[in-house]
Amino acid sequence: MDLVNLRQISVTAEEYCVCMDARMGHFTDGEADAGAMTAGSDAGSQAVSCVCPYADTDAERHTHLNASLSRNSYGCPAHGLQHVVGRFYWCDVLKALPLLLEQYEGKIQLVYMDPPFVTGQTFWFQQPVGVKGWLGNRNHIITHAAYDDLWKSGRDAFLSMMREVLSCVYRLLSPQGSLYLHIDYRTSAYMRIMLDEIFGEENFLNEIIWHYRSGGRAKNHFSRKHDTILFYRKSPQYYFDIESVGIPRGKVRRNHMKQQVDEDGRIFWSIRSGGREYRYYEDDRIYPSDVWDDISHLHQKDPERTGYDTQKPEALLERIIKASSRPGDIVADLFAGSGTTLAVAQRLGRRWIGVDNGIFSLHTCRKRLVHSLNRLYGEDCLNGKMPEEASKRQAKVLFHHCRHLEDDLEHKVLPQIDVECVGLSDRRLVVRLKGYALRPIDGHRGLEDMVRGMSLGPLDLVDCLAIGYVEDGVFKAVNWSMRSYHTPCLREELAMDVCHGREPVLHVVDVYGQQWFFRVEGM
Numbered sequence: 001m002d003l004v005n006l007r008q009i010s011v012t013a014e015e016y017c018v019c020m021d022a023r024m025g026h027f028t029d030g031e032a033d034a035g036a037m038t039a040g041s042d043a044g045s046q047a048v049s050c051v052c053p054y055a056d057t058d059a060e061r062h063t064h065l066n067a068s069l070s071r072n073s074y075g076c077p078a079h080g081l082q083h084v085v086g087r088f089y090w091c092d093v094l095k096a097l098p099l100l101l102e103q104y105e106g107k108i109q110l111v112y113m114d115p116p117f118v119t120g121q122t123f124w125f126q127q128p129v130g131v132k133g134w135l136g137n138r139n140h141i142i143t144h145a146a147y148d149d150l151w152k153s154g155r156d157a158f159l160s161m162m163r164e165v166l167s168c169v170y171r172l173l174s175p176q177g178s179l180y181l182h183i184d185y186r187t188s189a190y191m192r193i194m195l196d197e198i199f200g201e202e203n204f205l206n207e208i209i210w211h212y213r214s215g216g217r218a219k220n221h222f223s224r225k226h227d228t229i230l231f232y233r234k235s236p237q238y239y240f241d242i243e244s245v246g247i248p249r250g251k252v253r254r255n256h257m258k259q260q261v262d263e264d265g266r267i268f269w270s271i272r273s274g275g276r277e278y279r280y281y282e283d284d285r286i287y288p289s290d291v292w293d294d295i296s297h298l299h300q301k302d303p304e305r306t307g308y309d310t311q312k313p314e315a316l317l318e319r320i321i322k323a324s325s326r327p328g329d330i331v332a333d334l335f336a337g338s339g340t341t342l343a344v345a346q347r348l349g350r351r352w353i354g355v356d357n358g359i360f361s362l363h364t365c366r367k368r369l370v371h372s373l374n375r376l377y378g379e380d381c382l383n384g385k386m387p388e389e390a391s392k393r394q395a396k397v398l399f400h401h402c403r404h405l406e407d408d409l410e411h412k413v414l415p416q417i418d419v420e421c422v423g424l425s426d427r428r429l430v431v432r433l434k435g436y437a438l439r440p441i442d443g444h445r446g447l448e449d450m451v452r453g454m455s456l457g458p459l460d461l462v463d464c465l466a467i468g469y470v471e472d473g474v475f476k477a478v479n480w481s482m483r484s485y486h487t488p489c490l491r492e493e494l495a496m497d498v499c500h501g502r503e504p505v506l507h508v509v510d511v512y513g514q515q516w517f518f519r520v521e522g523m
């Protein structure tokens with residue numbers, strides 16, 4: 001078979017869509033069909049969806065949620081459900097704010113944000129290279145700068161950015177909504193005062209202390225082993241469900257108390273005081289206070305780790321999201337990083353909005369969220385096959401590229417990429433990626449040096465591959481392969497159905513963080 005021609009193009013967004021199969025119950029966490037608040041136009045079409053006009057207000061939305069057992073009865077036309085589970089905006093937060101206000105003012109239930117802490121440091125991203133890297137070989141990992149937390153003009157620049165962001169977050173939140181702002185000792189005093197001004201002192205709820213036991217002990221002062229999470233409500237109508245984050249009291253031994261078993265076989269500890277007996281049942285639920293010392297930070301080898309520095313544990317976000325949102329609500333994180341908030345929100349049946357200006361944040365979030373979408377909805381629609389009736393119920397995530405094209409192309413080195421067409425009928429195309437290498441270009445030795453000494457296969461520099469088509473500037477992925485610890489090998493052959501007006505487009509992400517979209521020509 002012949003090599004095909006590839007013509008580089010740019011896109012404004014990427015869309016990953018899977019169809020909901022019998023496993024869709026996972027998405028709803030057994031509670032409600034979260035995605036059902038969004039509806040698209042035609043049944044089975046891949047058009048970008050809009051927020052369902054039938055479920056705009058909280059009251060309507062929760063009526064719909066209560067109707068969750070008849071899953072299609074949300075007031076949306078049952079034949080045309082197209083579920084946008086989440087949107088990620090790859091751009092500076094200040095650029096995203098007007099876009100968000102236009103679409104989501106007063107509609108977001110929960111905002112969690114973990115902005116830079118003004119540390120004066122650069123934070124890193126560890127990229128495994130090829131099969132060996134993904135199998136855990138430490139010599140096959142390269143390190144990229146993920147983001148700089150440097151603030152050359154000092155803390156004031158950070159504070160002025162945060163004032164703009166927080167004022168906008170206040171407007172984005174629904175009257176039942178809440179904000180959790182994750183910071184540390186460097187900015188907590190400033191943020192508390194700023195938030196009191198923007199949200200009103202009366203809407204301050206907690207200063208949560210997240211205490212972790214990381215290594216390293218200071219000798220000149222007490223070791224700093226906590227972060228601060230400031231919790232504000234938008235208004236007294238805020239939603240909060242402590243029951244959803246209760247934890248069993250457990251078997252901890254209690255001094256001065258006696259362990260007993262009651263007539264129903266339940267174990268309790270008791271103490272008598274003032275002539276009364278107080279009982280503490282082991283299976284009773286207790287509720288977290290404002291000091292959280294039961295959630296560990298991520299260890300070096302933690303399976304949750306994505307390679308993105310400053311990644312937070314999912315358990316932390318799970319507590320926040322469960323307590324302050326319901327299935328179907330919108331949860332936003334405007335400094336998304338590795339996408340922890342978005343991944344947990346998706347898993348718990350919430351919709352999500354993420355913003356980050358880092359290319360490694362985009363790549364990490366794309367992988368994390370698309371993998372989890374596959375797990376939640378099933379992988380039956382991969383290989384370019386969308387069963388007819390399943391295509392009517394789809395879940396999709398969107399990644400908007402709002403950066404300037406020039407930023408995107410900066411420092412890029414066009415690769416030598418060989419793609420072969422191995423099957424083409426009137427309906428179906430199969431292409432095979434045969435090789436991917438950097439073209440030797442003077443002045444760009446830096447990239448080649450990063451992998452010097454590694455023995456690499458012909459596709460090892462490729463980390464993600466997708467095939468699809470472009471509609472209205474949006475790349476619509478139909479079939480994809482993304483390396484992970486579970487799937488270190490790249491699927492080199494990708495197939496898609498072709499039809500008139502849908503020219504195949506290939507999306508490639510390499511281990512240098514470069515990404516390309518190519519129109520496939522000359523078949």
Ligand SMILES: C[S@@+](CC[C@H](N)C(=O)[O-])C[C@H]1O[C@@H](n2cnc3c(N)ncnc32)[C@H](O)[C@@H]1O
Nearest residue numbers: 092093114147311312335337338340356357358
């Ligand atoms: C502390 S990290 C967030 C980590 C995240 N909570 C997680 O669990 O992975 C802060 C993030 O803010 C992003 N960031 C910093 N300044 C930004 C800006 N002006 N606009 C958008 N994102 C920004 C960085 O790229 C970084 O990913």
